[in-house]
Amino acid sequence: MSKIKVAVFFGGKSFEHDVSILTGLQSIQVMDITKYEPIPVYVDKDGLWWTGLELFNIKNYPIKQKIKSKLKQVYLKIGDNITKPTLQIKNKFFNNKILFDIALLSFHGSYGENGSMQGLFEIANIAYTGADVLSSSVYMSKNITKKICRELSINVLNDISLTKPSNEEFLDVKKLINDLTLDYPVFIKPANLGSSIGIYKASNQKELTTSLLEVFKIDDEVIIEPYVENLVEYNIAVMKNNAGEIITSVIEQPNNKDDYLTFEDKYLSSDSSKKKVANITAIPSDELIESRRIFKPTLSKEQETFIITSAKKLFQAMGATGSPRIDFLSNKKTGEIWLNEVNPIPGANAFYLWQNSDYKINYTELIDIMIENGMKNYKKKEKNIDLKISSSVIFK
Amino acid sequence: MSKIKVAVFFGGKSFEHDVSILTGLQSIQVMDITKYEPIPVYVDKDGLWWTGLELFNIKNYPIKQKIKSKLKQVYLKIGDNITKPTLQIKNKFFNNKILFDIALLSFHGSYGENGSMQGLFEIANIAYTGADVLSSSVYMSKNITKKICRELSINVLNDISLTKPSNEEFLDVKKLINDLTLDYPVFIKPANLGSSIGIYKASNQKELTTSLLEVFKIDDEVIIEPYVENLVEYNIAVMKNNAGEIITSVIEQPNNKDDYLTFEDKYLSSDSSKKKVANITAIPSDELIESRRIFKPTLSKEQETFIITSAKKLFQAMGATGSPRIDFLSNKKTGEIWLNEVNPIPGANAFYLWQNSDYKINYTELIDIMIENGMKNYKKKEKNIDLKISSSVIFK
Numbered sequence: 074m075s076k077i078k079v080a081v082f083f084g085g086k087s088f089e090h091d092v093s094i095l096t097g098l099q100s101i102q103v104m105d106i107t108k109y110e111p112i113p114v115y116v117d118k119d120g121l122w123w124t125g126l127e128l129f130n131i132k133n134y135p136i137k138q139k140i141k142s143k144l145k146q147v148y149l150k151i152g153d154n155i156t157k158p159t160l161q162i163k164n165k166f167f168n169n170k171i172l173f174d175i176a177l178l179s180f181h182g183s184y185g186e187n188g189s190m191q192g193l194f195e196i197a198n199i200a201y202t203g204a205d206v207l208s209s210s211v212y213m214s215k216n217i218t219k220k221i222c223r224e225l226s227i228n229v230l231n232d233i234s235l236t237k238p239s240n241e242e243f244l245d246v247k248k249l250i251n252d253l254t255l256d257y258p259v260f261i262k263p264a265n266l267g268s269s270i271g272i273y274k275a276s277n278q279k280e281l282t283t284s285l286l287e288v289f290k291i292d293d294e295v296i297i298e299p300y301v302e303n304l305v306e307y308n309i310a311v312m313k314n315n316a317g318e319i320i321t322s323v324i325e326q327p328n329n330k331d332d333y334l335t336f337e338d339k340y341l342s343s344d345s346s347k348k349k350v351a352n353i354t355a356i357p358s359d360e361l362i363e364s365r366r367i368f369k370p371t372l373s374k375e376q377e378t379f380i381i382t383s384a385k386k387l388f389q390a391m392g393a394t395g396s397p398r399i400d401f402l403s404n405k406k407t408g409e410i411w412l413n414e415v416n417p418i419p420g421a422n423a424f425y426l427w428q429n430s431d432y433k434i435n436y437t438e439l440i441d442i443m444i445e446n447g448m449k450n451y452k453k454k455e456k457n458i459d460l461k462i463s464s465s466v467i468f469k
Numbered sequence: 470m471s472k473i474k475v476a477v478f479f480g481g482k483s484f485e486h487d488v489s490i491l492t493g494l495q496s497i498q499v500m501d502i503t504k505y506e507p508i509p510v511y512v513d514k515d516g517l518w519w520t521g522l523e524l525f526n527i528k529n530y531p532i533k534q535k536i537k538s539k540l541k542q543v544y545l546k547i548g549d550n551i552t553k554p555t556l557q558i559k560n561k562f563f564n565n566k567i568l569f570d571i572a573l574l575s576f577h578g579s580y581g582e583n584g585s586m587q588g589l590f591e592i593a594n595i596a597y598t599g600a601d602v603l604s605s606s607v608y609m610s611k612n613i614t615k616k617i618c619r620e621l622s623i624n625v626l627n628d629i630s631l632t633k634p635s636n637e638e639f640l641d642v643k644k645l646i647n648d649l650t651l652d653y654p655v656f657i658k659p660a661n662l663g664s665s666i667g668i669y670k671a672s673n674q675k676e677l678t679t680s681l682l683e684v685f686k687i688d689d690e691v692i693i694e695p696y697v698e699n700l701v702e703y704n705i706a707v708m709k710n711n712a713g714e715i716i717t718s719v720i721e722q723p724n725n726k727d728d729y730l731t732f733e734d735k736y737l738s739s740d741s742s743k744k745k746v747a748n749i750t751a752i753p754s755d756e757l758i759e760s761r762r763i764f765k766p767t768l769s770k771e772q773e774t775f776i777i778t779s780a781k782k783l784f785q786a787m788g789a790t791g792s793p794r795i796d797f798l799s800n801k802k803t804g805e806i807w808l809n810e811v812n813p814i815p816g817a818n819a820f821y822l823w824q825n826s827d828y829k830i831n832y833t834e835l836i837d838i839m840i841e842n843g844m845k846n847y848k849k850k851e852k853n854i855d856l857k858i859s860s861s862v863i864f865k
Contacts, residue, residue: 148547150546151547153518192587217786221617239713317635
């Protein structure tokens with residue numbers, strides 16, 4: 074039996090370009106190569122697509138011009154008759170096609186995680202991993218996710234949503250908030266970026282104005298939420314297993330000291346000299362993983378039930394595609410807890426949450442499930458399209 | 470000043486392929502040619518893209534092989550460095566590019582209206598008309614749209630949502646509904662198709678089972694709603710005008726006698742011999758438009774206010790992109806009224822609703838506004854992407 078060719082997409086026009094590289098390389102590294110053949114597809118910050126053996130080596134990142142000259146530039150044709158997913162190699166007239174079976178999407182941030190990239194693969198009629206267009210786009214909007222949570226009786230923070238004024242000068246932003254009555258302090262968050270980037274705390278109207286000016290630089294929409302005292306965060310991952318049952322991972326309590334660390338600091342090692350070592354790996358060590366979070370933190374029975382049932386309920390309501398990580402906020406002292414946001418493609422695919430779950434699903438098995446789910450969703454759609462087109466005759 | 474090149478996309482892998490052709494041809498026909506140069510792009514039922522002068526002539530539809538041989542097959546390159554939106558002409562090595570400025574999306578149904586096509590143009594970095602990825606995908610899900618409406622306190626019908634069992638045999642579907650306690654009669658509707666196709670009424674469990682089997686052929690998810698006695702429908706369109714204000718159209722009460730008419734019957738003329746006439750047009754006559762609906766139907770002040778404010782509120786909450794038509798159901802006798810569903814790209818762009826509104830926006834002006842809004846959304850995004858990439862340096 075021939076292997077399934079998996080085009081692993083990573084990089085992209087996003088704040089989280091670098092983290093996406095790691096998630097992509099991890100998938101390649103752990104993938105079961107008796108079943109899968111990985112094809113790396115690196116999307117640079119200009120949106121150009123590249124492939125080549127050099128992409129397998131983490132030491133070649135960030136990709137410099139010297140490496141790029143060894144890579145092949147590739148593209149997808151949309152609108153052409155393609156029987157099998159095909160990457161076209163640029164400026165080659167023979168052997169200019171790379172066939173594959175499924176796209177493993179390892180993007181983080183708005184470019185590849187918000188439904189757009191998923192839509193591209195829908196139109197291209199190519200199987201892809203992760204959440205579908207609808208749920209990806211909803212998850213990446215804090216605003217709409219919270220609306221759906223409220224309807225599902227999932228506790229979320231109150232918020233006020235503001236749209237960037239057409240003229241984003243100090244005076245216009247000030248005018249925007251003049252009539253607001255707020256209980257300071259408040260959090261100011263970009264409504265559509267799926268990361269901790271651009272989150273500010275404001276204790277008065279002046280700080281709010283300044284923060285809004287900053288956030289409007291990166292998002293057209295902000296949400297203002299009450300500041301949570303004694304803040305702790307809890308995360309959980311959720312997906313369908315191969316039997317089609319919805320399962321949840323272990324719960325983690327991340328520590329957030331690493332908010333502004335560099336690529337190397339955050340993901341590879343605190344000792345940058347290690348980057349020179351030959352067998353450097355994209356997979357963080359167990360030690361590193363455990364230093365950044367507490368697994369199975371102390372929670373009341375109510376809190377634990379809330380986290381698990383909310384994650385399942387929201388995932389189910391959104392159609393149960395992908396393997397998102399769902400993040401919660403809590404006031405450690407009062408025990409109050411709120412669903413905060415959903416990451417359709419969490420960093421490192423949240424493998425450590427599955428690895429430390431009761432199911433003990435390791436990273437290799439996780440990638441396996443993600444690919445199988447992607448294939449299943451694709452086959453289901455294919456069948457529907459056939460039926461749709463053929464039944465249209467009935468209505469004529 | 471050179472004209473803005475508008476690639477008008479229509480057709481597609483959808484139930485509503487034929488209607489989409491008409492909407493596309495209408496846009497071309499009414500477009501202000503002192504400002505715009507239309508480029509027709511026909512997407513056939515296999516998903517292949519075609520362009521050529523023959524597409525301008527309505528008499529050439531449905532497109533037969535003889536016509537196809539005169540057309541040029543075109544495709545988009547995704548992942549390549551493209552400074553301006555470009556259609557590549559297949560099998561040509563010189564003069565093989567058609568440049569354009571914006572895509573005018575005239576698709577109806579899941580293929581082009583549900584966020585996927587919108588995502589493709591996002592990734593391709595091409596301006597497009599209509600609702601964005603998030604709102605398109607939400608509007609095309611009756612389920613999620615209703616959840617958001619409830620959170621916005623917009624009245625919608627109660628519903629039960631069912632997912633297709635993995636084995637869609639009679640017995641499995643029967644099992645699915647065995648535990649449901651329903652007040653018959655009920656409506657059974659596909660959750661994700663934006664048209665009146667596949668809607669059934671069931672008066673008992675047996676009819677429900679049969680209907681579910683039918684709907685599961687075309688959608689993986691159905692919603693069951695209470696049957697509305699003395700049913701009347703009301704529709705309204707909503708958009709941002711060139712000044713950025715949210716405006717609503719006149720309200721119509723459609724008559725639904727034409728549910729199962731043919732392409733010609735429904736859109737061109739009741740006299741099929743007229744199809745042979747040279748100056749046949751894609752634009753329905755005022756007479757035809759008025760025969761199919763009542764403008765400004767008799768409504769109570771409360772009903773009218775509910776329709777207008779609900780349309781504006783939902784449109785605003787979803788980010789205020791595009792020019793959707795929002796449909797309502799009402800019990801004529803009791804006066805009860807519910808928001809039913811949203812069409813992100815309504816048939817004929819709902820031009821007749823704008824033409825007959827207080828704003829008296831004709832079809833030419835409507836296309837103008839749609840193109841301007843598409844350009845504005847694109848420019849806003851472009852600016853954000855630049856800022857996003859450059860600011861990412863701050864966080865490293």
